[in-house]
Amino acid sequence: MGFFTEGLRRGAQLILGGNPEVFGIALFSIRVALVATLLACAIGIPLGFVVGTTRFWGKRAALTALNTMLAFPTVVIGLLAWGLLARGGPLGGLGLLYTWIAIVLAEVVLAVPIAAALTAAAVQSVDPRVRRTALTLGAGPLRTYWAVAREARFALLSGVVVAFGRVLAEVGAAMIVGGNIRHQTRTLTTAVALATSQGDFGLAMALGMVLLALAITVNVLLQLLQGRADARGA
Amino acid sequence: MLAARELHHAYGGKTVVAVDAFTLAAGEITGLVGPNGSGKSTLLRLLAFLETPRRGELTLRGTPVRTRRERRAARRVVTLVEQAPFLFAGTVRENFAYGLRLHGVHGAAARTAAEEALARVGAGELVERDARALSGGETQRVAVARALALRPDVLLLDEPASAADRPAANQIYLALEAERARGAAICFSSHQLEDAYRWSARVVALAGGHIGTITPENLFRTDLPPGSGAREVRVGPLTFHIVTDKTGPATIAIAPDDLIVSAAPLHSSVRNTFRGRVTRLAEDGRGGITVTVDAGLTLTARITPAALAELGIGIGAPVVLSVKATAVRVY
DSSP, X not given: OHHHHHHHHHHHHHHHTTOHHHHHHHHHHHHHHHHHHHHHHHHHHHHHHHHHHOOOTTHHHHHHHHHHHHTOOHHHHHHHHHHHXXXXXXXXXXXXXXXXXXXXXXXXXXXXXXXXXXXXXHHHTSOHHHHHHHHHTTOOHHHHHHHHHHHTHHHHHHHHHHHHHHHHHOOHHIIIIITTOTTTTOOHHHHHHHHXXXXXXXXXXXXXHHHXXXXXXXXXHHHHHHHHHHHHTO | OEEEEEEEEEETTEEEEEEEEEEEOTTOEEEEEOOTTSSHHHHHHHHXXXXXXXXXXXXXXXXXXXXXXXXXXXXXXEEEEOSSXXXXXXXXXXXXXXXXXXXXXXXXXXXXXXXXXXHHTTOGGGTTSBGGGSOHHHHHHHHHHHHHHTOOSEEEEESTXXXXXXXXXXXXXXXXXXXXXXXXEEEEEESOHXXXXXXXXXXXXXXXXXXEOOOOTTEEEEEEOSOOXXXXXXXXTEEEEEEOOOOEEEEEEOOGGGOEEESSOOOSSOXXXXXXXXXXXXXXXXXXXXXXXXXXXXXXXXEOHHXXXXXXXXXXXEEEEEEOGGGSEEO
């Protein structure tokens, strides 16, 4: 127990002392997660809209595929991304392996199904009269989509927050395609794994506490958004 | 203005609309009646270009509307108010701004259009209210006003007054009447035969998706001056004695069974007596005889074969038709 409390104490010390290593890694993680979430939402939200609002052959299969991809193991995604980006892989010539861009790409693959599936669910739960009303008032397809998105905005934002949380907390893909290189591709999760294996429990605890604080912040935000969405029935 | 031909629509193999021909004319209100599930709402959604029929064709101002682009263009001049209308989150004014903006009306012009349209349905005081906090009747009035503000060429309304109380319903229908006078083609569905007869020039009955027939005998459109109780109203060359508190547009209806046919005027309490000549005698298929009489207006009575034999009348025979003032229905 003494070992554990000592680790906690040292972790707190590092955070309160503004340790540049801890905060550098935290800021890098947040930056990578934000870029990955942004890109994933730029792809996933329109995709979810199409799947959720249009009728097409194989729609049920598409929804099932999206929902299955939610549970895709992150190490497998990392593995596939590594295969693509490795020197002998199809995208090896780009030289992206072990760069922060590689982490972003792997995390985009991870987060697109989340953004798409949650968007599809959000727009499917919107009152069908919203679409019809927008159309009868003279809206074209884009403005009709916008009216639906506006009604589902809290549920859509919840999807964005879930995607951000998943990307921030993921370790497998970042480790495989990022390589956990200090000051270059070391994220909170990969740093915790490394510090623990190196026996620096205090640093691991400090990084873990920052990660936990971020996760709690994300979840509080999510609760607030879901509360608003429920209150609106959207 | 808007015409449907051979219109056919089905959900999951079940036919919900099968209409051979249906036309909405400019400057005319058409009432659509029928029981629940008769296809009224689906027909209105097809006419509003919200759904694409499985078969058949819709023409707007004589031009067929077939492609997605044409349907979208048509929706700019054809609008529908649904039975349970949806108002966007925000104020009532913001709800108007949405549609008006899409029709190129902004700023002060949009504000004026919203206020005028709300005033027409007697809901001017609702303009700054939260749209989601309105009652069902208020929501309907706002939705009708929101559609009126767009000044559509074709205005379709699905049970526009089903949640409104009687004065509010009258205000909605008066606003439709004003819109008709502007030249719009209007079609509303209603459970209330009374509303359909009172506020529309033409009543169309829908049953099982098909247009059926409504007994058209003895229905006369009129405009009732203010007043109440026992009154006289002139329709063409005839004067009807009626009992009603209604004013404004109305339909007078006399059931053929309520018209008494006699050879000479009756000495009785009957207030309405019309002289005319028999123009047609026919079996009605239900064991009765329909007697069509030209009394200045065409009136149809239903009598028994025994009564016909006793009266001894034939085509061209002079007859007298009588009906109590209280038996004259006013819709």
